[in-house]
Amino acid sequence: MAPHPEAAALLERSHRLGADPRNTNYAGGNTSAKGTAPDPVTGGDVELMWVKGSGGDLGTLTGQGLAVLRLDRLRALKDVYPGDEHEDEMVAAFDYCLHGKGGAAPSIDTAMHGLVDAAHVDHLHPDSGTALACAADGEKLTAECFGDSVAWVPWRRPGFRLGLDIAAVKEANPQAIGCVLGGHGITAWGATSEECERNSLRIIRTAESFLAERGRPDPFGPVVDGYEPLPEAGRRARAAALAPHVRALASRDRPQVGHFDDTAPVLDFVSRAEHPRLAALGTSCPDHFLRTKVRPLVLDLPPTAPLDVTLARLEELHAAYREEYAAYYDRHATADSPAMRGADPAIVLVPGVGMFSFGKDKQTARVAGEFYVNAINVMRGAEAVSSYRPIDEAEKFRIEYWELEEAKLRRLPAPEPLATRVALVTGAGSGIGRAIAHRLAAEGACVVVADIDARNAEAVAEALGGPDKAMAVTVDVTSEEQITKAFEEALLAFGGVDLVVNNAGISLSKPLLETTAHDWDVQHAVMARGSFLVSREAARVMRAQGLGGDIIYxxxxxxxxxxxxxxxxxxxxxxxxxxxxxxxxxxxxxGIRINGVNPDGVVRGSGIFAGGWGAQRAATYGIEEDKLGEFYAQRTLLKREVLPEHVANAVFALTGGDLTHTTGLHIPVDAGVAAAFLR
Structure with missing residues (x-):
């Protein structure tokens, strides 16, 4: 069924706005449209509002991501609004305004869209608008920037009262195209979808120009001697050396996946004199600190400090951070507050190196980092024309530990068995390795697809879902340098490595007298030596993380x-x-468990068998090569052919959480070869 024209226009507008990070952050802001549609009960027209629901992203919004509400019922809530003390109760009331089945749950901002007397409304978190909203004299600067075309609304926690406030401001300022919300972002409106989008972009671009023209050139102060960014190669090597240790700190309460950012805005911020003061003030826009926590952990050493000194200092700072966070919680928690969710940092800033961010999966970790870059941009803008003044700590706590946010968390699906785990699989570009990579990714792991064939590795990583799910590394397991580099890339992409599968291999089938010393050396270099080198590097990383781990042969x-x-x-x-x-x-x-899987010949889908091993083994047994799988099956007790997926199943059985007390085990996956029984 085709969407309503107003809903279709809303989706197109949302996609355009959400595609440009200057307009709003990922999953931030919401848009709406009002129109009429036939009531399926009465047949008469009814006024409706389509609005982005809770938890969606503007850039990828679909029709199912919209909540559809009856405007008459939504507006009638003004008459029963019980006051600020019962603000949260209004979200449940939105459910009684819904029109039809399906769609998304209404968000806390639904009132803002429904009560404002405009057919189309955008609420966004652009860095430029939020910089004005978080400046010490934001109201004055808003007037200087926009005149009377954009109004100022003082900080108020999102909710029904804020919707009433914005509606009143629009009514009192008929010439206004929108407003700046103190400590928060912007809201714009229009009679048509095109006018609303035009007004949103006008506010954003005008604020950008104002900050650029009026702002001081160095709002973060001078570069501190010794805190300059390291050259790229040294910077990323230092980041890889720090990554498992930093991940260990961020995972004291629960395991986290990491993300590393050494882009110019981050490196410039952490090199400047004012960054410790500004970082301590914390982020302001609610969308920011819900993902970044109220403030980051900031290393106070130059990047040239000895690694052992740096690691010791990070431990000290982490202990202090946890104490401070617990004190913050205790200062503001009430009897009704949700339990503290954890005292570890989500953002760790390292001068000269960059930023580590953490979350329950790669996307969450990446987005947390992106939000902190938004926060840096907001600080820069506010400091350029005034001084950065975020909302106070008590207000931050009210939002971070808001029961409505807690309800969002409760609605999330249960994590997959391998969520937060990072797996590196060698020989993952084909055959058994590819099947293992697919199974681990399906169970929630981030997967590093390691293979000597770069094209195959990249194809598998793309099939697994791209950078938030998997990455490809080219590695010859006979090379110590390539193995080290593969692990460094994994550390920078995901923060660490928890699960390694030694699968890379080749096969040479020859009688003793035809086996050369070179054959022997090549075979052992790839598998015996290669798996030793991979396991050695894996053990280094896992020991540094302190999270245990799995190595599967x-x-x-x-x-x-x-x-x-x-x-x-x-x-x-x-x-x-x-x-x-x-x-x-x-x-x-x-806490590192080592186990093995012993397959019988896996013919179908195998790169090894396709590369000549199959023909050699078929000749040995005196059968046609295309009958080899059937031959292997018939010599087993179960009379079944072993496929790559069966080996992948065994890898998951060993690592999926049920065999936590098993190590040193070999699991046969051979359909029953009596001569290969373990004894």
Whole structure:
């Protein structure tokens, strides 16, 4: 069914506004449109409002992301509004104004849109408008910037009363195209969708020009000697060295995924003299600090400080941060406040290096960082023309621990079993590795797709959902340098690594007398030596994180089964199998579990079998190559062919949370090869 014309125009306007980060932040702001439609009960026309619902994003808004309400019922709520003390009760009342089934839950800003006497309303959080809203003399600056075309509305927590305030301001200022909301953002309106969008952009661009023309050139003060950004290569190496330790700090209460940002706005901010003062004031726009917490953890050392000194100082600052956050909670919590959600920072600023941000998944971590960049831009604008003055701490607490925000959290689906875990899978560009990558991603993990074939790795990462879900790294596991670089890229992308699958391999099938020393060396270099190198780097990262971890070896039934013409391959698989036992014994004290999976020949989808191994094994058994999978199946107890997905299932069984007390184990996935029974 085609959407109502007003709703269709609203979606198009929302997409245009949400596509430009200068207009609003991710999932920030809301838009609405009013119009008439037939009432399916009476057949007569009824006035409706379409408004972005709770939790959606303007840039990707769909019809299902809109709440549809009857305006007569919504406006009638003015007559029963019980006053500011019962503000939150009005959100539940919106449900009684809904028109029809489906759609999104109405947000707290629904009243703003419904009570303002305009057919179209935009509420946005542009950095330029929010800078004026968070300036010490924001009301005066708003008048200087816009004259009487844009009104000022003092800070008020979002809700029904704010909707009444904005409606009253519009009525009292018929010449106004919108207003600046103190400590918050902007609201604009228009008689048509085009006029409303035009007015929103006029407010945003006019504020940008005002700040640029009137602002001081160095609102953050001079660059502090020694706090200049490191050169790119050294900066990112330092960030990778810090990342697992910083993630450990951010995950004391619960595991978090990380994101690293060393863009120019961040590096400039943390190099300047005023950044400690401004960071301590905290963010202001409610959309910001709900994701960034009220303030970040700020390292107070130059980037050239010795790493051990830096790590020790981060530990001290983290302990102080947790104490301060707990005190903040205690100062403002009431008997009805939700429990403290955790005292770890969501944002960590490191001069000369950049910013680490954290969240329950990669997207949340990335968005938290983007919001702090918004906050930096707001601080810059406010300091350029005045001084930055965010809303006070008590108001921040009221929003951060608002029961309505808590209700949003309760509506979130339960996390997937591997949520917050970062997996690195070698040989993940095809066959078994690709199946493992897909299974781990489906269970909630962020996946680093490591493969010697860059094109295959990139294709798998894209299929898994792109940068917020997966990334590709090109790595030859015989190269220590490439392995180290792969882990560094993983650390910068996701903050750490929790789950490593040693799957990369090759297969040479030859009788003893035809196996050369070179064959032996190549086979062992890729699998025995390669998995050792990967595990060693994984252990370094996991120990630094202090979160435990899993290392899985994809070995083979050949690790225990003596088959013909297979000396190099089977011997290196036996080496890998014993690495599982040795590392399980060594790393257990760090909470790192080492287990293995022993498949039988996986023919379908296998890069190894397609690359010549299949033909060699078929010749050994005297059968046609296309019959090899069936041949393997018939020699098993279950008479079933083993597929890549079956190996992936075993990897998940070992890492998905049910086998928390299992290490040093090998799971056969061979459909029952009696000669390969473990004993």
């Amino acid at each position: 994809i070995t083979s039934k050949n690790a225990v089964f003596a088959g013909p013409d297979n000396i190099a391959y089977s011997a290196t698989k036996a080496d890998q199998a014993h690495q599982v036992r040795l590392l399980a014994a060594e790393l257990g004290e760090h």
